[in-house]
Each structure stands twice: as C-alpha cells, then as structure tokens.
Amino acid sequence: MTATLPKGRLLGLGLGPGDPELMTLKALRLLRATRHIATFAKGGRKGHAERIIEPYMDPSQQLIRLEYPLTTEVHFGAREYKSALREFYDRATLQVASIMRGGADVALVCEGDPLFYGSFMHLFVRLRGDFACEIVPGVSGMSGSWSAAGLPMTWGDDVLTVLPGTLDAPALIARLHHCDAAVVMKIGRNFAKVRQAIADAGRMKGAIYVERGTMAGETIVPLAEFSGDAAPYFSLILIPGNGRRP
C-alpha cells in the first residue's frame, strides 16, 4: 500500500428553476466554499446555470465550462449524436477527475434538480466509483413553473405523469389518456407535436403553457391560446389533476 493524497469530492449542486433566490441554503454554502465550479454550456453562450450563480460568484473561483459538442444539426436518435455525446462526457469526466485527483473538490452546478433528467448524472455515474460524491437536490423546473402559475397540481389520489416531449405522438397520447396530472418537459422543437397530442387525448382544457418559469421574461398562458411550431428549451406544459379534496 502506498500513501495517497486525499482526493477531492464531486458536488452536484441543484440550482433550482431559474430565479437565483430559489437556490437552497445548502447549495449556496457549498458553492461559496468550493474553488472549482463546473458547468455544462453550449458553445460560447453563457449557460443558464452560469446566470443563476453569477450573483454569488467570487473572483477567486474558477469556472470550468464543459462545452457540449454542436448538436442541433443531428437528430438525437442518430448514432453520431450518441457517440459525440459519449466522447464529450468521457472528456469532461477526465477533466473534472484530474482536479479531484489533485485534492480539490469540484462543484458541478445544475439547473433544476441534478438527478431529474440532469446532465450531471452522466458524470456522476462515471465518477462515483472513484470519488466521494455529494448531491444537493434543487427545486425542479416543474415545481418552479406550477408555483409561478399558481396551479395546484396533485390532489388526494392523483397520479402525476412526467412526459418528455421527445416521445412520439402515439406514446404521448396513450400516456395522457392514463394520467390524472401531467407535465410535459423537453418541449422545444417538439411543441407542435406535443400540443396536437394533448388535443387528441382530450386534455387541452386546463393545460397551461409556461415559458421561462420564475425567470425574467416568464410567460404563462392557457395552452389553447398559444400556438406555434416551437418553444424555447425552458418551457413546459402543465395539466393539473382534479382529485379528491374535502
């Protein structure tokens, strides 16, 4: 056995839905106590997580931007997309691991909640065998959105179903038939398909479209009054439940 330096930890910090004040006290404490802050980003653009942490950052902290490969030209189901992403996550893993091997913690900051459709998970599963990890949950984008809309989502025995808008139309319609409350996430370019699926499943009534919930430029409208072919990434559709209540 050889003596080894203590390794750094991987911290997964959920930042919440967008409003920097919706970060938890724990995420803020760990963010401030960590020198190396990593974030996923797209090309040269300032990512959303970066905007959330901006008010709290100190010049002595180092921001590590893990930049996704360009992905908009290739369909997410394509083999090239999958292998480009795999290489990206492998590379990011090495980059983060080299800092932790040097003894420093790395805080990977994530919009929403780290273990709920989060890119954080791809690094976490690659690193958890070799490094101690701590995960701080965050307020999810859907909670932020239904609170902004003042929309009670689930009552009594209501079942909540969270659907990625990337599913095909028949799958969306079948799921929407079997749920009480529903949230459709990952809308983006899937907006027209999702909207039609909700109409076909007879769930348009009561459905609310929320764009940039809890952020500047927040938009909240009945889905029936909102049309178009696309929606930004930070948008989702809420269909509240109507269950048992006294």
Next chain:
Amino acid sequence: MTATLPKGRLLGLGLGPGDPELMTLKALRLLRATRHIATFAKGGRKGHAERIIEPYMDPSQQLIRLEYPLTTEVHFGAREYKSALREFYDRATLQVASIMRGGADVALVCEGDPLFYGSFMHLFVRLRGDFACEIVPGVSGMSGSWSAAGLPMTWGDDVLTVLPGTLDAPALIARLHHCDAAVVMKIGRNFAKVRQAIADAGRMKGAIYVERGTMAGETIVPLAEFSGDAAPYFSLILIPGNGRRP
C-alpha cells in the same frame, strides 16, 4: 366605493424535504420578514414543518398552529372524514383570513413543495379570490430522497410516474406496468400493499425504500430487503428509470 385598508397577502412557503438547509433563500427571506407564521399540525405534537423552521424563528413571530381533527380512526374514504376535514379547512381559512383582513401577511409553511399534494392547496383555493397570494416552491420530498440515495431517476425519454400509495392494488400494478421510473408516495399503512404490488408488477429489482430522507434517522435500503406492514409518513419508494444515455 369605500376606502379599505390594504389587505395582507397569503404566502405559501415550501420548506423542502426535511433538512432545514434545503430551504430556499427566498423562503427564508419571506419567513423572516413575516410576523404571522401558520402551519398545519397534528394534535399537540410538534409538526415537521415546525422543526424545519425552528432554527430560523424569532421570538417576536407568532406561530399559528392549524390542528387537524383526529383522523387515524376513520378511513380517508369515509364521509365523516371528508366532512371533518372540510370543516377544518373552512375554519382554518377564516382564521388566516381574519389576520390578512387586518392588514398583515400570513406565511403558511409547508413541507416539500406547496402545490404538490400539499395541504396548503386547500387554503389557497379558498383564499385566492379575496387575497393576493405568493407561492414559493420547495425541494420536494422525492427529490430529497433520490438525492440522499444517490439515485439517478430519469434518463433521456424516461417517463416518471408518481403514485399515491393510497391507490388500490390493481391500480398500482397497472400503473407500474406502464412506467419507466416511479415514485410511490403516501406509504404509511399502505406499505404491505404497495410492496406486494411492486413485486407483482415485476419492479422489485432496483426499487429503493427511503425513510426520513435528508433528516435525522434517514434510512435507505433496497425494498427487497425491507419488509413489514407499515412505514412512517415520511417514507417513499423510488424505482429509477433506465432510459437512453450516451
């Protein structure tokens, strides 16, 4: 028209899953800025929300305990239960409204997220027509639990289904057949039924039982290794998804 005093607002503050440090900055700011703090409670016992806010409370603040009627002897489906609860919420509404009519805000603090199976919703729907309301989302109990368990829940196109353990066994089994990831909430006395339904649906493998997630006395074990007839209120079962990942 007669001049009226400005009325107070109803604030719904999500406190998160249990660890007081998992409160948001915004909830803490509004908690500290509000004199009248209301909380649902059971009989004379200190409620869970009370424990979460305890470290942050000031002696000048007034705690309004909204005490549920005794409910353990009566089945939740019974008519007496429903009418007792309705009277309770109506009375609590009057109590809170009288403070707000006097011009003061009332902050109703809630475990988890206010609009996700929260008792807050029963007062909110009764008061929102007459008073301004602001809702601060919180980290949900399920996010706290899957983070404590280090369990990535939803990948790629995974559908997440949140099931109340109060559903009957056939309904639980049918839902579990049609989901990728699942969370079963409200376990309590439904534990044995829920556990059997998960086994019957072939979803025991990978299922994790979490009791008091993020709190003192936290327990995290594979469901297959945990048996018994009942579980405490602050427990849930997590079945992670296994979707697309690069």
